[in-house]
Amino acid sequence: MDHVSDAQHDTALASAHAIRLAAAEWHDRRERDGWTPEDDAALAAWLAQSPAHRVAFLRVDAAWRRADRFTALSGSRRDRRFPALIWPLAIRISAAAAVVAAIGFAAAPYFVKSPAQSYSTTVGGRETLALADGSRIELNTDTSLRVEMTRGRRTVWLDSGEALFQVRHDSTRPFVVVVGDRRITDIGTKFVIRRDETRMKVAVLEGEVQLDGAQAGRAPKLLKQGDVAVATGNTVSISRKTQRSLTNELGWQRGVLVFDNVTLAEAAAEFNRYNREKIVIADPSAAQITIGATLPQNDVPAFVRVAQKIFGLHAERQGDTIVISH
């Protein structure tokens, strides 16, 4: 680092403040209406002009993404765990409006009258809720749920995603999870529920739960420790799983995904739940390869390396998508 390069840097970096402000301005302007391809080119040119511009932009972008957690905060702001989290302005937002905003409901605000608190996580996120009754709910990636605690009843609506429930049992105050038109009632329990677009899966880790079906008249099903129920449409299938396989499925609690003899396609689908970057297995023969691995759930490059180095597959990035093929 001689004097000449120092001098050059000094000129380029006349004011960090000015550059950071410019980066923030670009970052916000990019979201405005009327952003054109020419604007895009101008931004690219500005970024290419100096590494100082680039790092300032990265910094403001990363901070703004971190602030995505505000959404989680809004759901938690009256949670007892965070007594300090009082939002001077946000607090004026009615509970109903907050529910609408947090779960992205398309209904008009006046339509929602539930006093339920809503909580959500972003893709790759994970949150633990400690409820006032001593129960805990752990939200996995990309999950939305609502909690309503009344004197005679504790109700959770799992709107999407996956959550692990550790319920402090109270027979005078049932703990019920509503998933679409099905209900799961705790009978002293730890259980995990995952809701996809077309199916729901309940796995019981400890104790028992009761699963009530969609249609009236059907007998409720009692699920015991180790039972896994998968409900699709009107059908429910129940199987028994080993402790090890249940533990594997809860790898997300530790931030990992455990694949034990699953196909590459299934593994990619699991990864895609946790990451904005999506992996696509382009050809069917590659999709059928089975793997066994434990990988950090946000480590897309690790997954790609496994595909490349171990299975000799080809990986190509197309924007936010990584296409894997022979």
Next chain:
Amino acid sequence: MNASDLDAWFVREVLPLEAMLVQFLRRSWRNRADVDDLCQEVYVRVYEAAQKEIPDPARPFVFAVARNLIINRVRREQIVPIESFGDLDALNIAADEPGPDRNAMAREELRRLQSALDALPPRCRQAVILKKIEGLSRKEIAQRMSISEDTVHRHLTEGRHALADLLYGGKSDPGWTT
């Protein structure tokens, strides 16, 4: 190493060091008004070096760059810094101790976000809340706050700028400790 990997590395490994880096620069350099510029210069040098090869681990490298930068400035300007670099080693030792548990970290992050938000100027904070929490469009924010969309743009620009300083520079949280 493609550009997006490099950027992701920078965000993941270097930006979280900013509070510590700023503290180091404040101690080592007489004029506090220069600290943001020095920090930015460290970033540029680290980023340029990483284009050739990613330094791993990042922390000792970032602080070595900072120290070299200060030493060169001192030589050039014929001045003596107020304090020696004695605390540099102390900063490095704490490198990768096991962190607090995830819940505590999540709470800490929420607390930090909360205090960053509280530190924003009122109008700016309101615009950020309407955007981030209520998810309103710019038009709706303008209507709600009875201001033009250009003014919404100004508030959100200021909000982004301030949040970056608050979240990375630790300006809302001077009591940084390991």
